[in-house]
Amino acid sequence: xxxxxxxxxxxxxxxxxxxxxxxxxxxxxxxxxxxxxxxxxxxxxxxxxxxxxxxxxxxxxxxxxxxxxxxxxxxxxxxxxxxxxxxxxxxxxxxxxxxxxxxxxxxxxxxxxxxxxxxxxxxxxxxxxxxxxxxxxxxxxxxxxxxxxxxxxxxxxxxxxxxxxxxxxxxxxxxxxxxxxxxxxxxxxxxxxxxxxxxxxxxxxxxxxxxxxxxxxxxxxxxxxxxxxxxxxxxxxxxxxxxxxxxxxxxxxxxxxxxxxxxxxxxxxxxxxxxxxxxxxxxxxxxxxxxxxxxxxxxxxxxxxxxxxxxxxxxxxxxxxxxxxxxxxxxxxxxxxxxxxxxxxxxxxxxxxxxxxxxxxxxxxxxxxxxxxxxxxxxxxxxxxxxxxxxxxxxxxxxxxxxxxxxxxxxxxxxxxxxxxxxxxxxxxxxxx
Amino acid sequence: xxxxxxxxxxxxxxxxxxxxxxxxxxxxxxxxxxxxxxxxxxxxxxxxxxxxxxxxxxxxxxxxxxxxxxxxxxxxxxxxxxxxxxxxxxxxxxxxxxxxxxxxxxxxxxxxxxxxxxxxxxxxxxxxxxxxxxxxxxxxxxxxxxxxxxxxxxxxxxxxxxxxxx
Amino acid sequence: xxxxxxxxxxxxxxxxxxxxxxxxxxxxxxxxxxxxxxxxxxxxxxxxxxxxxxxxxxxxxxxxxxxxxxxxxxxxxxxxxxxxxxxxxxxxxxxxxxxxxxxxxxxxxxxxxxxxxxxxxxxxxxxxxxxxxxxxxxxxxxxxxxxxxxxxxxxxxxxxxxxxxxxxxxxxxxxxxxxxxxxx
Numbered sequence: 181x182x183x184x185x186x187x188x189x190x191x192x193x194x195x196x197x198x199x200x201x202x203x204x205x206x207x208x209x210x211x212x213x214x215x216x217x218x219x220x221x222x223x224x225x226x227x228x229x230x231x232x233x234x235x236x237x238x239x240x241x242x243x244x245x246x247x248x249x250x251x252x253x254x255x256x257x258x259x260x261x262x263x264x265x266x267x268x269x270x271x272x273x274x275x276x277x278x279x280x281x282x283x284x285x286x287x288x289x290x291x292x293x294x295x296x297x298x299x300x301x302x303x304x305x306x307x308x309x310x311x312x313x314x315x316x317x318x319x320x321x322x323x324x325x326x327x328x329x330x331x332x333x334x335x336x337x338x339x340x341x342x343x344x345x346x347x348x349x350x351x352x353x354x355x356x357x358x359x360x361x362x363x364x365x366x367x368x369x370x371x372x373x374x375x376x377x378x379x380x381x382x383x384x385x386x387x388x389x390x391x392x393x394x395x396x397x398x399x400x401x402x403x404x405x406x407x408x409x410x411x412x413x414x415x416x417x418x419x420x421x422x423x424x425x426x427x428x429x430x431x432x433x434x435x436x437x438x439x440x441x442x443x444x445x446x447x448x449x450x451x452x453x454x455x456x457x458x459x460x461x462x463x464x465x466x467x468x469x470x471x472x473x474x475x476x477x478x479x480x481x482x483x484x485x486x487x488x489x490x491x492x493x494x495x496x497x498x499x500x501x502x503x504x505x506x507x508x509x510x511x512x513x514x515x516x517x518x519x520x521x522x523x524x525x526x527x528x529x530x531x532x533x534x535x536x537x538x539x540x541x542x543x544x545x546x547x548x549x550x551x552x553x554x555x556x557x558x559x560x561x562x563x564x565x566x567x568x569x570x571x572x573x574x575x576x577x578x579x580x581x582x583x584x585x586x587x588x589x590x591x592x593x594x595x596x597x598x599x600x601x602x603x604x605x606x607x608x609x610x611x612x613x
Numbered sequence: 614x615x616x617x618x619x620x621x622x623x624x625x626x627x628x629x630x631x632x633x634x635x636x637x638x639x640x641x642x643x644x645x646x647x648x649x650x651x652x653x654x655x656x657x658x659x660x661x662x663x664x665x666x667x668x669x670x671x672x673x674x675x676x677x678x679x680x681x682x683x684x685x686x687x688x689x690x691x692x693x694x695x696x697x698x699x700x701x702x703x704x705x706x707x708x709x710x711x712x713x714x715x716x717x718x719x720x721x722x723x724x725x726x727x728x729x730x731x732x733x734x735x736x737x738x739x740x741x742x743x744x745x746x747x748x749x750x751x752x753x754x755x756x757x758x759x760x761x762x763x764x765x766x767x768x769x770x771x772x773x774x775x776x777x778x779x
Numbered sequence: 780x781x782x783x784x785x786x787x788x789x790x791x792x793x794x795x796x797x798x799x800x801x802x803x804x805x806x807x808x809x810x811x812x813x814x815x816x817x818x819x820x821x822x823x824x825x826x827x828x829x830x831x832x833x834x835x836x837x838x839x840x841x842x843x844x845x846x847x848x849x850x851x852x853x854x855x856x857x858x859x860x861x862x863x864x865x866x867x868x869x870x871x872x873x874x875x876x877x878x879x880x881x882x883x884x885x886x887x888x889x890x891x892x893x894x895x896x897x898x899x900x901x902x903x904x905x906x907x908x909x910x911x912x913x914x915x916x917x918x919x920x921x922x923x924x925x926x927x928x929x930x931x932x933x934x935x936x937x938x939x940x941x942x943x944x945x946x947x948x949x950x951x952x953x954x955x956x957x958x959x960x961x962x963x
Contacts, residue, residue, distance in 0.1 A: 216918075216919075217919060234695065237677040241650070241651070241654070242698075261923065262694050262922075264650065264689075264692060264695070265692055265694065265729050265924040265925065266690055266725055266729055267728055270728070270940060271727050274940055286651070286652055286724075289651060306807075333658075348662065352662030352663060353662070356664045369750060371747060371748070432835060433897050435899075435902075436898075448871055453874050545806070545811075545865065547839065547867045556838065570845075570936075571841075571844065573841035573843075575839035583898065584897075726942035726943060735961065736960065737961050739962065
């Protein structure tokens with residue numbers, strides 16, 4: 181049954197929406213547009229085209245997948261992103277560097293501190309700003325807590341997609357404790373904007389460290405609990421082992437990073453390879469997988485949580501001996517403490533200048549990458565010589581991982597797709613920015 | 614069962630108006646659409662998890678199909694690419710249907726006053742309750758939901774608009 | 780396993796691929812190699828496959844627009860063309876980064892590097908979507924983030940940010956009058 185008619189594949193838009201939507205209100209695909217992307221069997225109608233998303237319970241947000249199915253088997257998978265494209269990069273171009281930190285929080289909303297950190301490191305590299313040792317230790321604590329936070333959400337939702345509801349409830353119980361600690365730090369549960377160029381926003385509050393130590397005391401046991409529920413569970417193993425396998429060479433070619441790359445056995449962790457914020461002073465292992473399947477990516481993240489606990493414990497020990505304050509004393513870039521404003525005219529001038537105009541950075545470009553919970557998040561920052569950037573570009577791990585989805589899931593069953601999408605841990609805010 | 618048991622008495626008979634009975638049933642089991650967009654969706658998940666336990670208000674059951682849900686919580690920023698999809702979902706829901714706009718981005722565009730973001734989901738679908746915050750705390754979302762419940766309890770059957778009769 | 784010694788990229792270019800390298804630039808320890816747009820694929824392949832270089836991991840491709848609204852079109856300071864496209868490569872073997880940069884004007888195509896890494900596919904599509912720089916030989920050069928029928932390329936510096944007037948109490952009535960609220 182050959183058909184060449186313009187059969188609409190996407191949504192028809194109801195008339196009532198026309199007034200508000202403006203540009204981009206309709207889009208229609210036809211089978212002819214897909215020629216070359218899907219196999220010829222789909223054009224003749226032999227295989228089925230199925231649209232999964234953008235509203236689907238298991239796509240972790242607003243990911244749309246156009247699937248070509250031969251029965252239950254996936255022949256082609258065409259991911260479509262952009263349903264959460266927020267224009268953050270463009271927005272930052274109209275903000276001074278200090279104010280742009282707030283926007284970076286909202287990209288990868290499961291790991292806001294990583295985004296703060298990569299942007300701050302880029303600004304610091306561009307301006308040559310120093311960061312005191314104590315601020316770096318605080319950053320490491322925050323970054324690792326963020327990793328725990330993100331992995332907990334991932335574990336909960338990934339397990340729930342695969343049918344294990346109780347893991348979700350346990351994971352969110354522990355996550356609430358981390359969010360309470362973030363609230364102590366930054367006054368907000370998720371979007372703290374705590375890490376800023378030159379250090380962190382303020383010193384650790386008094387009740388932070390006792391709460392952190394209490395958390396670290398019981399958290400490793402809770403990781404054991406999650407593992408008891410999943411790791412040796414035959415249903416879990418059957419659904420994850422040998423699914424979504426990716427070879428190391430292919431993983432490098434697809435520019436995967438983080439646990440997805442290490443799941444295939446490639447030892448690339450930016451914390452070890454190109455240490456930032458003093459990661460070279462901590463003793464931790466980088467877990468590596470062997471098979472590159474969904475199970476390996478799961479077990480790596482669970483082990484990473486244990487390593488993060490180890491790093492935080494070392495950081496707490498370092499905190500008492502770390503020199504310097506919680507942020508740089510360079511008054512050209514970092515505002516003076518509030519108490520100085522009443523005494524020093526110079527402090528008032530610096531304060532006024534920083535909060536109205538901001539600081540100037542050279543007309544140069546830098547690229548800084550750090551290891552976010554999902555993988556390599558990179559910030560390409562180009563200054564203008566003035567107080568606003570010319571261009572900010574974030575290379576985000578989710579974007580790369582979703583682009584690899586077509587390779588990852590072709591040949592597997594439709595039910596396996598849910599596990600594969602969960603295992604690459606994509607956050608659509610991270611991907612679309 | 615607070616309302617009913619206090620009126621039940623020995624006979625086991627309750628006299629009430631149909632309005633009250635229907636609205637009691639509607640607020641007691643209002644099923645939200647399983648639908649999240651961005652950061653606020655994570656806080657919505659927190660609200661449904663153990664610590665804040667949304668099932669206290671009969672709302673733990675998220676339906677993935679818009680045909681089976683009464684409430685859509687627009688949790689996150691609405692992009693121009695996503696806007697037609699949201700309208701489509703809303704049109705698929707059966708009346709009476711309610712909308713909570715959760716967070717600044719969904720309510721008014723928030724910090725993103727730019728080319729990609731719809732400046733408030735009320736340009737696309739009519740909103741009943743706005744919840745401020747970036748993202749709102751779970752307590753704030755629960756307050757928004759209770760505000761919606763209050764509003765539903767004040768509705769009269771005779772004011773119902775029958776779909777298609779207009 | 781014997782690992783050959785690392786080579787300095789600029790020296791390797793001069794010796795093994797003369798004429799391709801148009802200049803180098805170093806800032807805060809980041810080395811930038813500048814090449815012509817037509818040579819991009821050749822230069823990246825050279826960086827990836829040469830003994831002693833092996834930049835085998837593609838970190839990022841990003842583009843920057845040097846248009847300045849005050850200077851107008853045609854004046855990009857000391858840059859030869861309007862757009863700069865940067866390829867950030869990383870060597871898993873030697874643990875170092877490098878940036879390969881090229882300058883292009885509007886509608887000048889750059890040869891694709893999807894032949895070298897599949898991961899370049901979406902990165903190039905994003906640049907085409909946001910900056911409007913075409914890539915020659917790309918298998919599927921469509922918009923990736925914006926809707927298919929979107930007009931213009933939002934991350935160009937001459938594209939407006941496109942904001943609406945913010946509503947305060949003094950202008951709320953006026954804005955409400957023409958704001959398109961949806962009906963049920």
